[in-house]
Amino acid sequence: MTDDAGGDAFERVTSEVAERVDPGSEERERLRAVADTLVERARRAATERCPDADVLRVGSTARNTWISGDRDIDVFVRFPTGLDRETLERYGLAVGHETLPEGREEYAEHPYVSGEFEGFDVDVVPCFRVESATETRSAVDRTPFHTRYLQERLDDELASEIRLAKGFLKGVGIYGSDLRTRGFGGYLTELLVCAYGGFRELCEAAADWQPPVELDPEGHGRESFADPLVVIDPTDPERNVAAVCSAESVARFQHHARDLLADPRAELFEPDDLGPLSAEAVAGHVERRGTTPLALSFPAPDLVDDQLYPQLRKSLAGIARELEDRGFDVLRTATFAAEDAVLLVELAVASLPAVERHEGPPVAVRSHAEGFYDAYADEPAAYGPYVEGGRYVVEREREFTSARAFLESDRLFDVALGAHVETALEEDYDLLVGEDLAALADPFGAELARYFDPSP
Amino acid sequence: MTDDAGGDAFERVTSEVAERVDPGSEERERLRAVADTLVERARRAATERCPDADVLRVGSTARNTWISGDRDIDVFVRFPTGLDRETLERYGLAVGHETLPEGREEYAEHPYVSGEFEGFDVDVVPCFRVESATETRSAVDRTPFHTRYLQERLDDELASEIRLAKGFLKGVGIYGSDLRTRGFGGYLTELLVCAYGGFRELCEAAADWQPPVELDPEGHGRESFADPLVVIDPTDPERNVAAVCSAESVARFQHHARDLLADPRAELFEPDDLGPLSAEAVAGHVERRGTTPLALSFPAPDLVDDQLYPQLRKSLAGIARELEDRGFDVLRTATFAAEDAVLLVELAVASLPAVERHEGPPVAVRSHAEGFYDAYADEPAAYGPYVEGGRYVVEREREFTSARAFLESDRLFDVALGAHVETALEEDYDLLVGEDLAALADPFGAELARYFDPSP
Structure with a gap:
């Protein structure tokens, strides 16, 4: 396709998409009316407690950049910097509850109130009214500056x-x-x-x-x-x-x-909709690939996603690295979370011989070489040391000849795991091996569909 | 042990060894007498053909550095450099046969005659009498210079x-x-x-x-x-x-x-004498180690050791490299030769999944990245391409899921093999897998004993 033809097609496609993503005048009107009500409520509740407070709308619905159908309204309540943090938090929650009588408290850097109001998802968030974004005490203090910067442009x-x-x-x-x-x-x-x-x-x-x-x-x-x-x-x-x-x-x-x-x-x-894989389809992929997937499944730690996923990823990377260090060959990894959390390592090599090759120092590096030789020379289970090239090599007994045995052992906890993941695993976990992975099709059928049909 | 104590022990031990390795006066006398006879015979035969020829003894028995029991006598017949190579070779063989009537012709850089004489192993080797070792036409021409240099010191x-x-x-x-x-x-x-x-x-x-x-x-x-x-x-x-x-x-x-x-x-x-391993002992080692040895066994090409072993090693290294490139994990390799030659690769991983991970270029390197993506996007047997870190990765079908299948296939001949080894393998070979290695205990029991009890 030439640039010119592509240009035309690009414009046709983006015009079509714009029809869908641009909110219509009715949606805009309705959002404005609801937002005005919320801002007015919050202002009254805030100035009652602190006459110097003010209220702002932030986020994409405030900046006219939301996608049609998004229903997030963010109301920020700004208090003067003279207020201590504790009072700000107390005022903030009180304003939130008055604005959203059915809202619930959430906790980010400050506590805030989140709830539904006339079909919109609303957050009422307190922050400090600092002079510039560089003086913020927490990430939320910065948000009003972002909104103002963009609104001007x-x-x-x-x-x-x-x-x-x-x-x-x-x-x-x-x-x-x-x-x-x-x-x-x-x-x-x-x-x-x-x-x-x-x-x-x-x-x-x-x-x-x-x-x-x-x-x-x-x-x-x-x-x-x-x-x-x-x-x-x-x-x-x-x-x-x-x-x-x-x-x-x-x-x-x-x-x-x-x-x-x-x-x-x-x-x-539009997001690809692959549809969830059935248990049979999962087992079929495992068989066709000829790999050995191993999945640790355990009750997901009770954490917000922003805390949970980094911990899952850290744990997964630690386990994969440890398996690689022990000679098992990791083809791919993934982590899923819902009620249960899953750490999946798919291995190309999941069982290994009783002996493992261990290269020592060059024989010429005398003190290291002598230490290495002496350490293994009288080890009855070891083959060697012998010399290959200029180095000592020994074939020593392998601690784990199967990845499964390692993942079932206490040595799993020598891996650097996320703190809450470690606690959860210490409690209990299931280890699914090979075609047993099929048991994860419910509830992770969609995740497994993406896993077995990966794309950029 | 302190240096001093070690010093004493060192001297005690070397004195004891010297008793064994220093030839006694009877052995010296006998060697001198036999050598004199051979030199005289060779001189007569050489000067008959070329009055300007002369005869030298070289090697350790000529330099008084042989170990008691060694029975090698090297007689070098030097011809003037004016002689053409063909005549030198003809004269050399004639002198050899006259000196050693029961000798046989061997071929190094020149042909020469080798045989037994009164219990000694004798070589009669022709060379050119060059002015200095830097002007040699072949390696043997250098030998007389070595002997003279050492005799002087x-x-x-x-x-x-x-x-x-x-x-x-x-x-x-x-x-x-x-x-x-x-x-x-x-x-x-x-x-x-x-x-x-x-x-x-x-x-x-x-x-x-x-x-x-x-x-x-x-x-x-x-x-x-x-x-x-x-x-x-x-x-x-x-x-x-x-x-x-x-x-x-x-x-x-x-x-x-x-x-x-x-x-x-x-x-x-004294060389370690481990004694040959029995077939049962070989099978026992294979079982205990849990590895997969694969041995190609074939009639040894008819070559002298100095040609055979480099070809065997080259072939073995090529096969090991190819197996590694294909994802199989080589623990150790060895080659043995007698009537048959053996190329042994001992694998830690001998079978692999149907898919193999293949990393592509960073997505940012546009022309390479687009080429890679296009090459695999429509490949039905491939999983992906997907993006990991900043790179494309694809999981493609593996050509060989077992090392055995590779070694039984024609792709073996894509490996850089030694020329005569390649010819021999094209003719026919046995592939011994796992405990079948036991079949090599005869005649390679001693080699396998060393293999399974390796030391520096």
């Missing part, structure tokens, strides 16, 4: 481009700065579209990105970061807005941006 | 030290510059003892060698070599006398020199 056309970008990132599965997704958050997406001047321009740039990619919209140029994507926060020179965006998410965006440019189609803006 | 005491060194290297199994042993040849051993001033001094130096070790007795200092041990030939600055000495032989010498110094004992001067 966005017109209807850019807002529409942002909606395309969000729709695309959602379709691809990398929208969100939460620690499960480690993708592109809303603020990051809005900054990227602003920086490149549009969705298509962002795709064209991303297709040729050579990470690390650094953008610095306000030219602060102060800090340097080791992340694959660096977007210096216009309101805080010391912060990389893309800090949680993983190398994998960056690469996946590059892949899909190229795909969209080469062959524009609306389905890329 | 050796006294009875140094000759006795040389015999200890040879006895020790034989005991350890690294004496010989042939391409099967790749150890320390006679000339090299004599130069080393001369350079360090004695056997004990050589051991003390070797214990602390940091390869590459370079000695240059005549301070030629012209060439540089990549070998672990470099001893510049005093008679030829462009030659490393230790060129065939492998890193393994150097390291083994270091190990045993330390052992002898730390705990001097006469048994180190």
Whole structure:
């Protein structure tokens, strides 16, 4: 397809998608009315307690960049910095409960109140009204600055481009700065579209990105970061807005941006729906692949996703590394969580001989060499030491000849596991081996469908 | 053991060994008498054909450095350089046959005659009488220079030290510059003892060698070599006398020199005699180790050892590398030869899943990445490509899921094999797997004993 033909197709596709993602006037009206009610309630409750408080709407529904159908309203209640933290938290919760009588308390950096109101998901969040984003005491204090920065720069056309970008990132599965997704958050997406001047321009740039990619919209140029994507926060020179965006998410965006440019189609803006795999289908994949999957399954620790997923990933990486160090060959890993959490390691090699090769120092390095030789020379179970090339080599008894035996042993707890995962595993866990993986089809059929049909 | 006590013990042990390795006066007398006869016969036969020819004895029996019981007499017949090569070879063989009426023709760089005479193993070898060792036309032309160089420097005491060194290297199994042993040849051993001033001094130096070790007795200092041990030939600055000495032989010498110094004992001067393993014992080792040995067995190509062993080693290394590249895990390899030749690879992992992980380029490297993705995207048997870290990964169908199937297939011949080994394998071979290795106990019981009880 030529650039020109592609250009036409790109515009046709994005116009079609815009119809879906741009909220209509009715949706806008309704949202405004509900939001006004909530802001007024919160203002009254806040100024009653602290006359100097004010109330702001933040987030995409405040910035006209939400995707049609999103129903998040974020109401921020700002208190003067003179207030102590404890009072702010107390006032904040009281305002939240008055605004959302049926709301429940949640805890991020401050406690806040979250609830449903006339069909919208509403958060009422207290924060300090600091002078600039660099003086924030917690992450939420920064949010009003982001909203103000973008409100000053966005017109209807850019807002529409942002909606395309969000729709695309959602379709691809990398929208969100939460620690499960480690993708592109809303603020990051809005900054990227602003920086490149549009969705298509962002795709064209991303297709040729050579990470690390650094953008610095306000030219602060102060800090340097080791992340694959660096977007210096216009309101805080010391912060990389893309800090949680993983190398994998960056690469996946590059892949899909190229795909969209080469062959524009609306389905890329919709998540793949593979449908859950049946137990039989899972067993069929395991048999066809000839691998040995091993899955630790245990009740998921009671943590929010932003705490749970890092712990699961850390535990999974630790187990995979330990298995590799012990000679087992890891083909792929995955972690799933619902009521139970699953750590899945799929092994190409799951059983090994009774002996393992262990290379010692070069014979020429006398003190090390003598220590090594003496350590093994009288070991009755060892073959050797002998000399190969210029080094000592010994074939010593292997502690675990099967990965299963290792995962069933206490040595599992020598691995660096996430703290709550370790506690949960100490309590109890099931170990599913080989075609027993089929037992996970309920409730992880969708996750296993993606696992056995992986795509970028 | 303190140095002093060790010193005493070292002297006691070497005196005891010297009794065994130093030839007595009767043996010397007898050797001299036989050698004189042979030289006289050869001289007559040579000068009849070419009045300008002369005859020399070379090798350890000529230099008084042979070990008691060695029965090699080397008679070199030197012809003037004016002679053409063909005539030299014709004259050489004629002189050989006249000297050793029952001798047979052998072929190294020139043909020569080899045979038994009054209980001695005799070679009659023609060469050119060149002006200096640097002008040699073939390796044998150099030999007379070596003998002359050493004869000028050796006294009875140094000759006795040389015999200890040879006895020790034989005991350890690294004496010989042939391409099967790749150890320390006679000339090299004599130069080393001369350079360090004695056997004990050589051991003390070797214990602390940091390869590459370079000695240059005549301070030629012209060439540089990549070998672990470099001893510049005093008679030829462009030659490393230790060129065939492998890193393994150097390291083994270091190990045993330390052992002898730390705990001097006469048994180190005698080869270990492990006794051959029975078929049952071989099967027992295979079972205990839990590995998968695979042995290719075929009629040994009709080659001298110096041609056969390099070809066997090249073939073995090629096969091991290919198996590793295909994901099989090689624990150890060995090659044996008698009437049949054996290439043995002992695998820790001999069977693998139907899929293999294949890492592609980083997604950011656009042209490579697009090529990789396109190559696999429509491959029905492949899982993926997907993105891991910043790279594409695909799980593709594995060509061979068992090492046995690979070794039974024609793809074996894609490996870089030694030429004659390849021909022999094309003809036919047996593949012994696992405990079938026991079938090799006859005739390779001694080799397998060493294999299953490896030592430095």
